[in-house]
Amino acid sequence: xxNKVTALKELLYKMAxxxxxxxxxxxxxxxIGPVLEEDIAFGSLAQDKTGHAFNLYQLLERMGENDPDxxxxxxxxxxxxxxxxxxxxxxxxxxxxxxxxFYFDHAESLRMEALSECAYPDxxxxxxxxxxxxxxxxxxxxxxxKNLLMGTEESKARMTTxxxxxxxxxxxxxxxxxxxxxxxxxxxxxGEKALKEKxxxxxxxxxKEYDVSLDFSVEPHLGGRKGYHTEHLKPLIDEMTEVVNxxxxxxEW
Amino acid sequence: MELADGExxxxxxxxxxxxxxxxxxxxxxxxxxxxxxGIVHAPNGEMALVLAKEQYARRGYCVNLWVVATSDVTATxxxxxxxxxxxxxxxxxxxxxxxxxxxxxxxxxxxxxxx
Numbered sequence: 455x456x457n458k459v460t461a462l463k464e465l466l467y468k469m470a471x472x473x474x475x476x477x478x479x480x481x482x483x484x485x486i487g488p489v490l491e492e493d494i495a496f497g498s499l500a501q502d503k504t505g506h507a508f509n510l511y512q513l514l515e516r517m518g519e520n521d522p523d524x525x526x527x528x529x530x531x532x533x534x535x536x537x538x539x540x541x542x543x544x545x546x547x548x549x550x551x552x553x554x555x556f557y558f559d560h561a562e563s564l565r566m567e568a569l570s571e572c573a574y575p576d577x578x579x580x581x582x583x584x585x586x587x588x589x590x591x592x593x594x595x596x597x598x599x600k601n602l603l604m605g606t607e608e609s610k611a612r613m614t615t616x617x618x619x620x621x622x623x624x625x626x627x628x629x630x631x632x633x634x635x636x637x638x639x640x641x642x643x644x645g646e647k648a649l650k651e652k653x654x655x656x657x658x659x660x661x662k663e664y665d666v667s668l669d670f671s672v673e674p675h676l677g678g679r680k681g682y683h684t685e686h687l688k689p690l691i692d693e694m695t696e697v698v699n700x701x702x703x704x705x706e707w
Numbered sequence: 708m709e710l711a712d713g714e715x716x717x718x719x720x721x722x723x724x725x726x727x728x729x730x731x732x733x734x735x736x737x738x739x740x741x742x743x744x745g746i747v748h749a750p751n752g753e754m755a756l757v758l759a760k761e762q763y764a765r766r767g768y769c770v771n772l773w774v775v776a777t778s779d780v781t782a783t784x785x786x787x788x789x790x791x792x793x794x795x796x797x798x799x800x801x802x803x804x805x806x807x808x809x810x811x812x813x814x815x816x817x818x819x820x821x822x
Binding site: 489490491492494495498499590593594597598601 | 747
């Protein structure tokens with residue numbers, strides 16, 4: 455397998471795994487969201503994420519990998535390449551969920567913007583297809599974060615704390631893979647380093663408007679892209695695969 | 708739910724339940740009139756738009772959304788709904804007597820005929 459294909463698959467796996475795991479996590483808010491309208495909206499966003507994961511797994515299948523169900527449900531924990539940010543349990547503060555959503559979707563929109571120029575046309579097409587949904591995800595995240603930062607003293611404090619707490623995890627999104635150079639050389643992707651710079655610039659500019667300044671030089675939480683995960687991923691996978699484990703591969707949906 | 712004698716149920720609601728409502732209008736395509744779709748609870752117009760999108764425009768067929776604070780709507784009183792009743796003999800005021808209507812009906816009928 456050429457270096458180019460290996461690099462591309464590595465990129466697709468980590469992107470899809472991020473979407474699958476975050477989609478699962480965000481769906482855990484269904485039924486317990488802060489207000490009914492937000493419960494419905496956020497559940498719908500979670501479904502979009504799972505949909506993006508599915509499309510990316512389909513692309514992998516076309517490149518000779520397993521089918522999407524097998525990839526999603528039949529891998530060992532260390533074969534998932536998601537970052538630690540998406541693994542963390544939802545907790546009980548909505549500010550935490552919004553901070554994760556805000557960080558992740560800004561990174562995602564910049565990633566898709568870059569990938570719409572990808573030299574592999576199938577991925578460029580998907581990036582353009584996802585873009586409109588992600589644009590709304592960003593609009594949704596911005597509106598919530600802005601409202602809480604401009605709300606009461608308490609809402610600003612809680613939102614700022616969540617943004618600070620999650621920053622090292624968010625920086626883990628940009629952990630480089632082994633084939634980073636091939637991605638850049640083959641004009642498949644601008645690379646994680648360049649993406650991270652764009653993201654930091656956008657985040658600090660945006661947050662400055664609300665008098666929030668973060669220390670982006672903190673040590674990031676790395677390891678996810680190499681298959682090393684937090685203690686929270688395994689229980690999530692166990693729950694996600696509960697039915698398929700019970701029924702085995704003969705199960706029909 | 709069991710309550711002690713004479714004790715009123717706890718009616719306290721959280722602050723968040725006091726978000727006002729916004730009326731949501733959906734435009735299906737450019738040039739069409741916006742149509743009322745329902746309401747959302749939101750603390751302000753921008754948030755109302757964000758939430759309205761997923762409640763009323765999730766399945767496509769929307770190019771534009773309006774939200775208007777329900778408190779900004781001036782409405783008639785249901786007690787006065789008799790003002791909409793029309794006296795039956797005044798059919799000359801309703802668009803039923805136009806000669807061209809028959810012609811239109813004939814045209815519509817002819818279109819329905821199998822070729």
